[in-house]
Amino acid sequence: MLIRAAVLSLTLAVIPAAAASLPAQESVPVASRQMGNFKIGSDQKLFGKLEFIGGIEMSSSNALLGAISSIRFRPDRKSFLAVMDTGHWVEGEIARDGQGRLAGVSDLTVTSMIDPHGRSEQVKGDMDSEGLALRDGEALVGIEQMNLVEVYPDPGFARSRPVATLPTFIPPKSLRSNRGLETIAVSPKESPLAGGAVVVSELSLDKAAHIYAAVLDGPRKGVFGVVQKKPFAVTDGAFLPNGDLLLLERRFSFAEGIGMQIRRIKGDDIKPGAAVDGEILLQADMGYQIDNMEGLDIVVEPGGDIHVIIVSDDNHSILERNLMLEFRLVQ
Numbered sequence: 001m002l003i004r005a006a007v008l009s010l011t012l013a014v015i016p017a018a019a020a021s022l023p024a025q026e027s028v029p030v031a032s033r034q035m036g037n038f039k040i041g042s043d044q045k046l047f048g049k050l051e052f053i054g055g056i057e058m059s060s061s062n063a064l065l066g067a068i069s070s071i072r073f074r075p076d077r078k079s080f081l082a083v084m085d086t087g088h089w090v091e092g093e094i095a096r097d098g099q100g101r102l103a104g105v106s107d108l109t110v111t112s113m114i115d116p117h118g119r120s121e122q123v124k125g126d127m128d129s130e131g132l133a134l135r136d137g138e139a140l141v142g143i144e145q146m147n148l149v150e151v152y153p154d155p156g157f158a159r160s161r162p163v164a165t166l167p168t169f170i171p172p173k174s175l176r177s178n179r180g181l182e183t184i185a186v187s188p189k190e191s192p193l194a195g196g197a198v199v200v201s202e203l204s205l206d207k208a209a210h211i212y213a214a215v216l217d218g219p220r221k222g223v224f225g226v227v228q229k230k231p232f233a234v235t236d237g238a239f240l241p242n243g244d245l246l247l248l249e250r251r252f253s254f255a256e257g258i259g260m261q262i263r264r265i266k267g268d269d270i271k272p273g274a275a276v277d278g279e280i281l282l283q284a285d286m287g288y289q290i291d292n293m294e295g296l297d298i299v300v301e302p303g304g305d306i307h308v309i310i311v312s313d314d315n316h317s318i319l320e321r322n323l324m325l326e327f328r329l330v331q
Contacts, residue, residue, distance in 0.1 A: 022159060023112040023120035028065050032056040032104035034097070038325065039288050049281040050262070050308060050327035054101030055289060058322040064088070064110045066314040066322055070132040070142075070183075070236050071295040073309070081134065081157075082295065083141060085313065087113045087127025089158050094324075102326050111158045113141075116150070118161050130294075131184035131236065133197060140166070140197060142181040147172060149184060149199060149216065168199055169214045169223050179203040183237040183247070187218070191243025191267050194218045198270065200226055200247065203233040210275050222272025229280075232261055236296040240306065240329075243267030246281070248296040248310060257286040260293040262308070282327070291321045306331075 037043060038052040045052050058065065068090060071082040082090035092108040112120040113127050131142030131149075139154040141162075147170075150162035168181065175181065182202035187193035196218025204212045210225025211234060226234065232249035239245055244267045251259035265278040284290050294313035300306055306329040314320040 023114055025109060025111040025158070026062065026064055028060055028062045028108040028110050030065065030092075030105045030108050031059050032102075033059075034101065034103060035289050035323075035325075037289065038284070046330070047282050047284070047327075049264075049279075049330050051330055053307070053326040053328055055323060055325040056102045056104060058105060058324065060108075063316065065108070066316045068311050068322065069130045069294045069313055071297050071309070071311050072132055072134050073297050073299050077299050077301070080297075081132065081139065081154075082311070083113075083129040083132045084110070085128050085130055085144070086316075087115075087121075087129055089113060091158075102324060105324070114159070114161045116162050116165075130182045130202075131199065133184045133186045135186040135195065135197070140184050140186070142184045142199060144180045144182060144202070145177045147175040147177075147180040149181070149197075166197065166216050168216065169221065170199075170201070170204075170212050174206065174212060175201055175204045179233070182234055185237045185239055185245065187239050187245075187267065188241060188243055191239070193220055193243065193267060193270060196220060198237075198245065200234050200237060202235065203228075208275065213276075215270065215272070220271045224270060224272055225275040226265070227275055227277035229261070229263070231256075232259070235294045236310075238296055238298045239267070240264075240298060241300055244278075245270065246296060246298065246308065247278075248293060250293055252292070258290060258292065259283070259285045260290050260310075262296070262310075281329075289323065289325070291323050293323075305329075 035055040067084040069085040073080045089111045095104045097103040128145045130144040133140040139152040139157045149166040151164040179202045183200040189195040197216040200213040214223045237247040245265040247263045261283045262281045269276045291312035295311040308327045312323040
């Protein structure tokens with residue numbers, strides 16, 4: 001990792017950040033269908049500690065729509081940036097109906113990412129973008145199969161190669177190529193982690209059979225573990241304003257089908273050497289409107305309500321759906 005970072009720094013010193021030619025970019029039309037219920041065939045709204053507000057199922061005539069693996073909303077609570085595990089940026093804006101429920105997505109733009117060598121339209125294995133976090137003019141992207149955290153400028157990410165690589169502190173050989181870095185989230189500046197970035201692997205286990213995770217910077221930087229909840233694997237996460245971490249986890253088996261859960265980890269528990277666990281806020285299986293749930297973000301409303309928005313990755317398969325679901329956290 002240190003050798004690669006040194007080579008990258010030398011390369012960036014002599015080559016401009018912008019690629020020689022602009023990456024491929026397309027506007028993608030989106031048709032949205034509202035979903036009024038989370039549990040199939042039921043008007044129930046409260047599920048554990050989360051109240052279902054609404055959701056949409058998205059489709060498009062453009063085959064680019066899909067494979068969304070992480071999403072982050074801007075301060076206006078409408079605009080968002082997402083990444084696809086095919087190595088693409090996704091920019092868009094949500095629309096709401098008269099009752100404030102999700103109604104659709106507009107102005108969706110998909111742009112091929114630029115790798116450290118200035119290349120775009122790379123194969124999935126080189127730019128398998130699974131995690132995304134935003135902070136202080138930076139877009140942090142977790143590349144799973146390479147197990148790297150690349151730093152892009154924000155704004156300007158769509159036309160730039162990475163400007164830095166963050167060390168993860170996790171031994172590279174301990175991260176499985178298709179179960180490696182999956183989640184990256186930035187803690188609040190006022191929290192015990194003081195704005196530090198946190199990464200969590202999908203299902204790479206340490207010697208104690210805990211999921212590998214690490215704080216990348218700040219006063220508590222170092223490796224820690226997340227207690228595994230079989231048969232779930234971590235797919236994304238985001239911090240609450242008080243510093244607690246919400247983790248989105250996915251289950252898939254041919255016997256039981258798909259499932260998901262959201263777990264709340266206390267922020268003060270996250271520190272080097274710890275093995276953290278927390279309360280399960282929500283669980284859902286095939287009796288609910290879910291799919292391959294991959295992305296989660298937190299939006300704080302002006303009145304203080306905390307909304308949790310999750311999205312699915314359809315893997316560009318006709319058997320899966322692109323979903324966006326919204327819940328209110330019940331304090």
